Amino acid sequence: MEDMYHADRAMSTQQDIKIKADKVQVYYADNHAIKDVDVEIADKTVTAFIGPSGCGKSTFLRCLNRMNDTIDICRVEGDITIDGEDIYDPKVDPVQLRAKVGMVFQKPNPFPKSIYDNVAYGPKIHGLARNKAELDEIVEKSLRKAALWNEAKDRLTAPGTGLSGGQQQRLCIARAIATAPEVLLMDEPCSALDPIATAQVEELIDELRQSYSVVIVTHSMQQAARVSQKTAFFHLGNLVEYDDTDKIFTNPEDSRTESYISGRIG
Amino acid sequence: MQSLTLPFIAIAGLAVLGYFLAKSRALQVSEGDIRKLVSLPSQHALNAVLATIVPAVAAILLISLYVRLTDGTGSWFFQFVVIGLAVTGLALSLIGIKTETRARTFAERWILGLLIFASTIAILTTIGIVFSMLFETFNFFGQYDWRDFFFSTNWSPNFRGNSDLGIIPLLWGTLYISFIALAFAVPVGLFAAIYLSEYAGPRMRSVAKPAIEVLAGIPTIVYGLFALITVGPFLRDYFAAPMGFGQSASSVMTAGLVMGVMLIPFVSSLSDDIINAVPQAMRDGSLGLGATKSETIRQVVVPAALPGIVGAVLLAASRAIGETMIVVLGAGAAARLSLNPFEAMTTVTVKIVSQLTGDTDFASPETLVAFALGLTLFVITLGLNVLALYIVRKYREQYE
Known part of the structure; x- marks a missing residue:
């Protein structure tokens, strides 16, 4: 199954550009939230967005799968391409795009359905399984990848809302990877979790890098340093600095970045 | 019910009286410095008003229920009891005014009682409706076969x-x-x-x-x-x-x-x-x-x-x-x-x-x-x- 999903990308290497943003502007009514952001996000890499609250990192993340379309007053300008394809082209269906660019939210939000149905939701909608056996296989595979299979395999019919917070977040990750996305966006996925659950999710993110391009927004600089290979620092709607994580945390070029990671602004 | 007009007027009068008496007595006890009081004068006043009204009105309700159920007639004795309760409540609350009296919590307890009473009314009404219907329904089934009532198609x-x-x-x-x-x-x-x-x-x-x-x-x-x-x-x-x-x-x-x-x-x-x-x-x-x-x-x-x-x-x-x-x-x-x-x-x-x-x-x-x-x-x-x-x-x- 795994091979079937990703055979077409088996040849890609670490350095391929998956997402390219060019002069992206975002406005909420009259408020200019994102200013001139250019960024290239590599495939099979974890990219972290850091920055103080309100700096636009979540807004920018939500541009990448057009979740901002659901907010009436939000307007996006500039170009964002995924695999060279402009995702804001009128021909692109945002619904199809979101199947390709999965998203995990800040607060675990399992549907009030069984664990099985939570994971099977996406594959059912997109017709990824031809029969029940295939669906079962996708559910098991996704739960295994999300490191939840051992805890959940005996209670697949129990409601997903009955799991603990960390388990719920892993369920949401399983739900997102069940639709076989190419990119996984994570908006502060650990901010509602305790340190143990956070460690589990971080370990999981590192494994997901084998198959996906992962973009994670985080408030924790330690987390960014632990899980990511590339880090982007946002400040007041600008992308201040974007480089290898090691470089950002040891030898940043911009003084604002240095102030933020050393705790002087933010 | 005509006979209850007098007690109601008396209770209302006593409550107003209690309000002013309690307030002035609280001020008097405080010797001009209300920071000495655990409760404010207005809280003492509220406590006095509630202590006057609540037991007396409850007594009126109970007595009128008792009179109805026993088919008795009202008498001056009941009015005496009601007014007596109001006076006692007033007097006790006035005597109780000292610097350390917690009139605030007492007043809140009276209010809690009122809240409980309000919620009971809805429940008691439902029960009352069922009983009044039940009584007449029994009369009906005494005269008419219940099998015909429930199963006849005519x-x-x-x-x-x-x-x-x-x-x-x-x-x-x-x-x-x-x-x-x-x-x-x-x-x-x-x-x-x-x-x-x-x-x-x-x-x-x-x-x-x-x-x-x-x-x-x-x-x-x-x-x-x-x-x-x-x-x-x-x-x-x-x-x-x-x-x-x-x-x-x-x-x-x-x-x-x-x-x-x-x-x-x-x-x-x-x-x-x-x-x-x-x-x-x-x-x-x-x-x-x-x-x-x-x-x-x-x-x-x-x-x-x-x-x-x-x-x-x-x-x-x-x-x-x-x-x-x-x-x-x-x-x-x-x-x-x-x-x-x-x-x-x-x-x-x-x-x-x-x-x-x-x-x-x-x-x-x-x-x-x-x-x-x-x-x-x-x-x-x-x-x-x-x-x-x-x-x-x-x-x-x-x-x-």
Whole structure:
């Protein structure tokens, strides 16, 4: 199954550009939230967005799968391409795009359905399984990848809302990877979790890098340093600095970045 | 009750007196520095007022109940007791005023008592209704066989005696009309709620929601007139007559449709609130997986809101079953057991009214049957409400 999903990308290497943003502007009514952001996000890499609250990192993340379309007053300008394809082209269906660019939210939000149905939701909608056996296989595979299979395999019919917070977040990750996305966006996925659950999710993110391009927004600089290979620092709607994580945390070029990671602004 | 005017005036007077006395006494005890007091003078005053009024009024209620039950007559002794209680309450609260008296907590305890009393009234009223119905229903079954009442398919009351009083045709009419009303109101109301909460913009919503709720404010007799002069003839001329279903303007269909219109705001307004209460995170989660808006609504939002929606529907069902005026004017008053929705039928509530109006003798089964009908109806709606509560409790807060 795994091979079937990703055979077409088996040849890609670490350095391929998956997402390219060019002069992206975002406005909420009259408020200019994102200013001139250019960024290239590599495939099979974890990219972290850091920055103080309100700096636009979540807004920018939500541009990448057009979740901002659901907010009436939000307007996006500039170009964002995924695999060279402009995702804001009128021909692109945002619904199809979101199947390709999965998203995990800040607060675990399992549907009030069984664990099985939570994971099977996406594959059912997109017709990824031809029969029940295939669906079962996708559910098991996704739960295994999300490191939840051992805890959940005996209670697949129990409601997903009955799991603990960390388990719920892993369920949401399983739900997102069940639709076989190419990119996984994570908006502060650990901010509602305790340190143990956070460690589990971080370990999981590192494994997901084998198959996906992962973009994670985080408030924790330690987390960014632990899980990511590339880090982007946002400040007041600008992308201040974007480089290898090691470089950002040891030898940043911009003084604002240095102030933020050393705790002087933010 | 005439004899109670005097105690009420006395209690009110004592309460006003207590207010000022307590206030001045508190100030006096404080020796001009109210920071010495644990409670403020106004709190002492409130405590005195409540201590005067609450026990005395409670005594009045208990005494009048006692007098009714024992068929006794009121006497000056009772008035003495009531006023005595008020004076005692006042005196005790005044004596109790010291710097360290916690009048605040005492006053709150009186208020707690009042709150408990208010909530008991609703419960006691329900019990009272059941008992008053039960009593007359027993009288009825003393004169008329319960098997005939519940199982006879014929309703033909005859005030000279020898009536057939079978509930089945009436119950059938009630359920048939309610079914049509709900079959109309539930989809329309639910779809309206989904449109309002998920698709309509804020401006549309601010106009449409109050406009739909206007329907809930129309008196049912006006709906009845609408059924009588517009919907009934329309259905007869365009549907029933051409298709050979009969020539009656009063029909189950007429009453059911008009009642359905009446129920739309119940279903739509409650469902709209419930759908709005589904967290945005649910919608984001589904949209983020590449579901369309309509898939999100069908597979995530509505299932999450379902317990509340079921509650709304059952509330509407209780209203439909108890409705009278629309049925009288829309469906007629003829008890009939038929499947044809274009025929005149009637319901339990209409027959309760017709059995109790006019020259009635409260000893004959023809009159007493009204109480048995009422109790049956009450049991049915109570059952529906219990079911609604059970469903709502069982699935409540599932998405948290």
